[in-house]
Every structure is written in structure tokens, then in C-alpha cells.
Amino acid sequence: MTDGDDMKNGSGPAAHSGWRGGHAPRWGTAACVAAVAALLAGLPWAAHGRLPGRLATHWSGGAAPDGSMPLWAAAVFPAGIWLLIALVVSLSRRRARAGARPWRGLVLAPTGTVLVGAQASVVRANLDRTDWHEARQPVWAIVLILALTGAALAVAWRIAVHVASATPAIAPPELDLPEGERLAWFSHAANPWLQLLSAAACLVATGTLVALGVGLASPEALWPVFAVCGVIALASGVFSSVRAKVSEAGLEVAFGPLGWPARRWSPAAIESARAEQRRPSEVGGWGYRLSGHGTTVMLRAGDCLVVRPRGRRSDFAVSVDDAERGAALLNALRRRDRAGIG
Known part of the structure; x- marks a missing residue:
């Protein structure tokens, strides 16, 4: 991909x-x-x-x-x-x-x-x-x-x-912002282990539901298994992949194969943007993590796009490829937005 x-x-x-x-x-x-x-x-x-x-x-x-x-x-x-x-x-x-x-x-x-x-x-x-x-x-x-x-x-x-x-x-990479021209940056990352966990939990939940429908066991024994596996499948599936987009509208970070849920910030709502190297051990593991670094969507070690929302004391980071280019475009859009307001 x-x-x-x-x-x-x-x-x-x-x-x-x-x-x-x-x-x-x-x-x-x-x-x-x-x-x-x-x-x-x-x-x-x-x-x-x-x-x-x-x-x-x-x-x-x-x-x-x-x-x-x-x-x-x-x-x-x-x-x-x-x-x-x-x-x-x-x-x-x-x-x-x-x-x-x-x-x-x-x-x-x-x-x-x-x-x-x-x-x-x-x-x-x-x-x-x-x-x-x-x-x-x-x-x-x-x-x-x-x-x-x-x-x-x-x-x-x-x-x-x-x-x-x-x-x-x-097309060939370049990062200019000519007047009146609209650019967008996309990047995507996924964690195959979280996807495998989601698939395995989903299959167990499906098998349990089929067993309930067929009548192979009592509902009291199978409903807890179905509920736990369903929650695991949903949570790991949603946070096993992420897609980041920087455009005139600002930053959009969409989760899961359906692109939902999603978080959005306009250029005016972002105080700063940068690229940073982070590891799972630094943010508390894989997935959607809250730590001293702020909020991090950690799917693989390495490049992260890090933004500081305006009025917040903590950062939001997402591990995607080519984060430096995304941060540069987002900062350019912020400058253009401020110049337009001025």
C-alpha cells in the first residue's frame, strides 16, 4: 500500500x-x-x-x-x-x-x-x-x-x-505553497499484530455467536466470552491502523479501516507541529496511549507527527511515515492562515 x-x-x-x-x-x-x-x-x-x-x-x-x-x-x-x-x-x-x-x-x-x-x-x-x-x-x-x-x-x-x-x-515530492494552490499530504500506518489480535478475537466472537444460535452450549456460559472477545475485536481493530491528512482544513487523523472515529484540528487550532522519533516503551505501549508525552497513537516505532493544540499543555502524536513533510506543510498552512487573518 x-x-x-x-x-x-x-x-x-x-x-x-x-x-x-x-x-x-x-x-x-x-x-x-x-x-x-x-x-x-x-x-x-x-x-x-x-x-x-x-x-x-x-x-x-x-x-x-x-x-x-x-x-x-x-x-x-x-x-x-x-x-x-x-x-x-x-x-x-x-x-x-x-x-x-x-x-x-x-x-x-x-x-x-x-x-x-x-x-x-x-x-x-x-x-x-x-x-x-x-x-x-x-x-x-x-x-x-x-x-x-x-x-x-x-x-x-x-x-x-x-x-x-x-x-x-x-508524483515527485516537493513542498512549495504557491499562492492560490491547494496541497494535501497523506500518510498511513498499521500494526499487523493488533490487526491479527482483532481478527482472532472477531473469529472467536463469531464462533461463539454461531454456537449460541445453534444451541451447542448454554447462553450463560457463552455470552461472557462473546462480550469480551467482541470488545477486544472492536478496540484493537479501530486502533490497529491510522490515516493522517494535512490539507487546507488542517489536520485529520482517522482510525481503523472505516476511517472512524476521527480527530480534526483546523490550522488556527494548532500552536505548533513537528516530527519526532518515539518508541512504544516511551509512551506506555501500543495503540492509543496517554503518558507524560501527551496522547500518542503508537502503531510502530519511529517517525511521529506531533502537534500542540492551541490552549493545551500536552501534545498529540501519531506514528506515520514522512511525518517531517506533514509537519512542514501544516506549519506552512498555519503561517498562511495567520497572514490571511492579518
Whole structure:
């Protein structure tokens, strides 16, 4: 992934800075694909003691099923379909230009949701049945699967649009502020370990929710696990990546794959801006940290863009590449803003 400076008019100088964590999204996608496959194959085996020898797997609109599979096939078949789709998407992704790669989520997210939802629904329908002909598939289960698939598609679309819009054109770096010309600086950083923690917690929470829906365990035993893993997944996911933007509007720091929440300061609201080297040990660890240095969004050691908001005694810092250029542009915008007011 790359990011750099961009101009509103599409002409003139621009700057580019690279993010060296490009392998993290690849490994994260592979881990998610493997986890979904494990969930698809593992659900029937986890409840095999409460399932008949053959599982009802197909309904043609009536209450009674009209198709079945042995337990092993009901476990392997959807997992194989999922891995085949993921392989095709991966091969297509390698041939696609870099800017098109975020859109692979539009295929994988809803497909994985449909398959996991269908597998959970099949297991639930066959649970505690002595014969697969007795299995019943309620209408609300189909409606719920469709709703979850729509939600997954909406989230994947939002992420794809956000990533695509955050990848400006690349041009030779320069930092002049000609009169009447509008410049912007972008930079991005991510922590693959926090992303992995978020993905793992999300998968555990999803598995727990599926187990609750299927009825594999009592809600009293699983709800605390779901709540804790859900909070961990949300918190680590939001603060595992950050995007900083300096423009005429000032500084914007957006968190997570959706760019929300975000913090913003206008040029007039910033007293000073600078670049500084910081380490996690100096600010108390990774993520969103409060320390004697002020507030630091620490995703990796090294360059940090540090600003002192006007009227505050503490700084706000975010660890992004090319911080010196961002600070220089922000200070130039502050000077231009003061000159305009004067």
C-alpha cells in the first residue's frame, strides 16, 4: 500500500511515502480465509454427538427437506467451496492493479457470511434429530442470513471505497505553497499484530455467536466470552491502523479501516507541529496511549507527527511515515492562515 501528497487541481507537485507493512494485509486475509474454512468444517463435527448419521442440507421451499449428505460431506463440501472461491479471488487479485485489490472484500465478506450462516442453519435444523427427514428450516433463519450478508457487503463496500480514496496519485515530492494552490499530504500506518489480535478475537466472537444460535452450549456460559472477545475485536481493530491528512482544513487523523472515529484540528487550532522519533516503551505501549508525552497513537516505532493544540499543555502524536513533510506543510498552512487573518 502506498500513500502520498495530492492536489485539488491535479497539477503541480506532490509527494509520496511508502508503508512497509504491505505483507500484513496478505497474511491477515489468509488467516481469515483459513479461520472461515475451519469454522465451516468444524461446526458439524463439534455437534456430531447430537446429529443424525446423514444431515438434511437442502430444502426446496417446503417444510420438509429433500436432500441430505453424510456428516463428513456436510463438513467438507462448504469448506471446499469456500477455499476454491478464495483461491480464485487470490489469483485474480495478483493480476489486478494495486488500486483494485481492496475490492476483493466485496466477494469474500458476503460469501463467507452466507456459507457460515447456511452451515450454522443446517446444523441447527438437524440438532437432536434422529433422522434427517425430521429436520426443519425456519423462515427467520433465512431472513437472518440474508440480513447478515447484506451487512457484510455494506461494510466491505465502505472499506473498499475508503481504501481506494486514500490512495492518491504518485508524483515527485516537493513542498512549495504557491499562492492560490491547494496541497494535501497523506500518510498511513498499521500494526499487523493488533490487526491479527482483532481478527482472532472477531473469529472467536463469531464462533461463539454461531454456537449460541445453534444451541451447542448454554447462553450463560457463552455470552461472557462473546462480550469480551467482541470488545477486544472492536478496540484493537479501530486502533490497529491510522490515516493522517494535512490539507487546507488542517489536520485529520482517522482510525481503523472505516476511517472512524476521527480527530480534526483546523490550522488556527494548532500552536505548533513537528516530527519526532518515539518508541512504544516511551509512551506506555501500543495503540492509543496517554503518558507524560501527551496522547500518542503508537502503531510502530519511529517517525511521529506531533502537534500542540492551541490552549493545551500536552501534545498529540501519531506514528506515520514522512511525518517531517506533514509537519512542514501544516506549519506552512498555519503561517498562511495567520497572514490571511492579518
